[in-house]
Amino acid sequence: MxxxxxxxxxxxxxxxGNLAAxxxxxxxSIERGSAMVVVSATSGTTDKLIQIAKTASLGETQxxxxxxxxxxxxxxxxxxxxxxxxxxxDQLHQLFTELDLLVQNISLLKELTPKAFDHIQSLGERMSxxxxxxxxxxxxxxxxxxxxxxxxxxxxxxxFGKATPHLTFIHQQCEKNLSFDGKTVYITQxxxxxxxxxxTTVLGRGGSDYSAALFAEGVRADILEIWTDxxxxxxxxxxxxxxxxxxxxLSYAExxxxxxxxxxxxxxxxxAPAVRQKIPVFVGSTFDKDLPGTxxxxxxxxxxxxRAITKRNSQALLTITTPNMFNAYGFMSEIFNVFExxxxxxxxxxxxxxxxxxxxxxxxxxxxxxxxALKKVGSIEIESGYSLVSLIGNELNRTPNLATQIFENIQxxxxxxxxxxxxxxxxxxxxxxxxxxxxxxxxxxALIEAQ
Numbered sequence: 001m002x003x004x005x006x007x008x009x010x011x012x013x014x015x016x017g018n019l020a021a022x023x024x025x026x027x028x029s030i031e032r033g034s035a036m037v038v039v040s041a042t043s044g045t046t047d048k049l050i051q052i053a054k055t056a057s058l059g060e061t062q063x064x065x066x067x068x069x070x071x072x073x074x075x076x077x078x079x080x081x082x083x084x085x086x087x088x089x090d091q092l093h094q095l096f097t098e099l100d101l102l103v104q105n106i107s108l109l110k111e112l113t114p115k116a117f118d119h120i121q122s123l124g125e126r127m128s129x130x131x132x133x134x135x136x137x138x139x140x141x142x143x144x145x146x147x148x149x150x151x152x153x154x155x156x157x158x159x160f161g162k163a164t165p166h167l168t169f170i171h172q173q174c175e176k177n178l179s180f181d182g183k184t185v186y187i188t189q190x191x192x193x194x195x196x197x198x199x200t201t202v203l204g205r206g207g208s209d210y211s212a213a214l215f216a217e218g219v220r221a222d223i224l225e226i227w228t229d230x231x232x233x234x235x236x237x238x239x240x241x242x243x244x245x246x247x248x249x250l251s252y253a254e255x256x257x258x259x260x261x262x263x264x265x266x267x268x269x270x271x272a273p274a275v276r277q278k279i280p281v282f283v284g285s286t287f288d289k290d291l292p293g294t295x296x297x298x299x300x301x302x303x304x305x306x307r308a309i310t311k312r313n314s315q316a317l318l319t320i321t322t323p324n325m326f327n328a329y330g331f332m333s334e335i336f337n338v339f340e341x342x343x344x345x346x347x348x349x350x351x352x353x354x355x356x357x358x359x360x361x362x363x364x365x366x367x368x369x370x371x372x373a374l375k376k377v378g379s380i381e382i383e384s385g386y387s388l389v390s391l392i393g394n395e396l397n398r399t400p401n402l403a404t405q406i407f408e409n410i411q412x413x414x415x416x417x418x419x420x421x422x423x424x425x426x427x428x429x430x431x432x433x434x435x436x437x438x439x440x441x442x443x444x445x446a447l448i449e450a451q
Contacts, residue, residue: 005222006180009034010190010212013043014229015286016128019081019135026136028227028289029185036178036186036219038150038212039132041124042078045071046191046205053120056103057112064103072096075127082134091130099123114160119200125150125189125208133187144184153177154193154214156201159343163193163201165214167273174218188215209267213281217273224274224281226266231285232294233258233265235448236309241441243449247308248292254307254392255281255296257425261347261390262312271296303394306447309440313433314362315347315386317416321355322378332356334377342370347388348419348428357417359388359430386416387436391427391443396420402427409446413439 009032011025016039029037041049048071055064079092102120106112126149133147153173156163178186190208193201203210209226216224230238232246233255250258252275259266265283274281274296284293320335335356339346344367347359355378365371365382374380396402397420406427418429431439 004182005033006219007032007034007223007225008036008038008212008216008219008221009225009227010038010208011040011286012208012226012228013040013045015227016040016132017043019078021286022078022132022135023139024289025227025286026132026139028286029136030140031289032225034185034225035180035182035221036188036215037132037136038188038190038208038215039125039129040190040208042074042128045074045124045128046121049121049124050117052099052103053106053112053117056106057110059107059110061107064107068099068103071099071123071127075131078131082131083138085134088130088134092127095123095127095130115199118160118163118202121202122151122189122192122200125191129187129189136185136187140185146184146186148178148186148188150189150192150211150215151194151198151200153188153218154203154211156193156195156203158195158197158199158201160199160201162204162343163195165193165203166196167214167217170214170218174215178219180219203269204267206267207269209270210273213270213273213279216279217277220277221279224279226270226281226283227286228265228283229285229287230265231288231291232283233263233296233308235307236440236444237264237311240311240437241444243444245448246292247294249300249302250294250296250307251300251303252296252298253425254394257390257392257423258308258310261388261392261426261428262310263308304451305396305399306391306393306451308392309444309448310390310392311436311440312347312361312388312390313436315359315384315388315430316362316365317357317359317383317386317430318365318374319355319357319381319383320374320378321381323354331377335374338370338373338377342367342373344370348417348430350417350419359386359417383416385433386430387433389429389431389436389439389443391447392425393427395424396427397424405447406443409442410439 009029015025052067137145155166155169190211234244236244238244256271259268281296350357413435416430420427
C-alpha cells in the first residue's frame with residue numbers, strides 16, 4: 001500500500017469491543033498507512049444508550065441508573081487498560097457528566113425529544129474515540145495523532161434520527177481544517193454530526209459507514225476501507241447457507257443494490273459518496289486482516305448474471321385502492337407526495353387499474369400520521385410478516401429464461417409480489433418471512449453455486 005495514498009479507514013463496534021480489538025484496529029491502520037480513522041461505539045454501547053434514554057423517559061430511575069453505570073464501568077475499565085492519560089480521564093468523565101445530565105432532564109420531563117435522543121446516542125462514539133486515540137498513539141509514536149470532533153465536519157439538516165448531510169459544507173470544512181502531510185493521523189467518530197445550529201444529530205443506525213464515506217469524499221481520499229468482523233461481502237448471509245462465498249470484486253452498482261436490499265455488511269447509503277468521487281472501497285475483517293476481502297470499484301472484469309442474494313426482513317405491503325384511479329391521472333403523485341412529506345422511502349411498487357401496492361419496512365406502518373395521510377388518498381390494506389428477497393446480478397432484464405431458472409427452484413413458495421425491470425441489477429420478490437431462508441438456500445444452490 002503506497003504511503004502517498006490518502007486512505008480513510010472505518011472500524012465497527014466489534015473492532016472497538018475491547019483493548020485487544022482496539023490494538024488490532026490501530027495496527028491495521030498503521031500498517032495500511034491510514035490518514036484518517038473513523039470509529040464506531042464499542043459493541044453494544046449504542047443499544048445500551050437507546051435503552052437508557054427510553055427507560056429514563058418512563059421515569060424508571062433505578063433501572064436507568066443501573067444501565068448508566070454499566071456504560072461508565074465498561075469505558076472506565078477500557079481506559080484503565082491503557083496508558084491512563086489524565087487528559088483522557090478528564091474528557092471521559094466530562095462525557096459521563098453529560099450522560100448524567102441528559103438522563104436527569106429526560107427523567108424529569110418524562111419526555112424523550114428527538115434532539116435529546118440523538119444527543120445521548122452520540123456519546124458512544126465520543127467515548128470510544130477518546131480511548132482509541134490513546135491506544136493508537138501508544139503504538140504509533142512517530143506520527144501526530146489528532147482527535148477531531150465529527151460534529152464540526154459532518155454538517156446535516158435537523159432531521160433528528162436520520163439526518164441528511166450538507167455535502168458542500170462537509171467538503172469545505174475538510175478542506176479548510178484538515179492537512180494531509182503524511183505526518184498526522186486524524187481519528188474521529190462515525191454515525192454523528194450536527195445541524196447548522198450546533199445540535200447533535202445522528203445519521204441513522206449503521207451510519208458509521210456513511211460517515212466514513214462522507215469523510216472520504218470530503219478529503220478526496222484515494223481509498224475507503226470498511227473494517228468489520230467478517231472477511232468481506234458474501235454471496236448471501238452465511239447463516240442461511242454455509243456455501244456462501246466471499247465476493248472478491250464488486251461494481252458500485254452491484255454493491256449499492258446489495259446494500260439497499262439487505263446486505264448487512266454495508267450501510268445502504270455508503271456507496272453514494274464513493275461513487276460520486278470514484279473512490280475504491282475495500283471491505284475486510286479486523287480479525288483476519290490478511291484475507292483478500294472485497295474490493296468495490298466503478299467497474300469490474302467479471303460480471304456474472306447472478307452475483308448475490310440478499311434479504312430484508314420485517315417488511316409490510318401497503319395496497320392503496322380507489323375507484324378514482326380508473327383512467328385518471330395524478331393518483332400516483334398524490335401517493336408519492338405523502339411518502340415524501342413523511343420522509344419514507346419506497347422499495348418496490350406494482351400497479352393495477354385501481355390500486356398501487358408498495359413494500360415498506362414494518363416500522364413504517366406504526367407511523368400513524370403517515371397512515372392517516374394515505375387514507376385520504378384511498379382505502380388501505382396492510383399486510384405484514386414478509387421478507388423482501390433480492391437476486392442481485394448483471395443484465396437480469398436481458399437474461400434468457402430468467403423466470404424459469406428462478407421459479408422452477410422455488411415452486412412451493414408463495415410469492416406475494418415481484419419487481420423486475422426498473423434496474424438491470426436486481427429482481428425482487430416478496431415472500432412470507434418463514435419462506436425466505438429456504439427460498440434463498442435453493443436459489444443460491446441453483447444459480448450461484450452452479451456458475
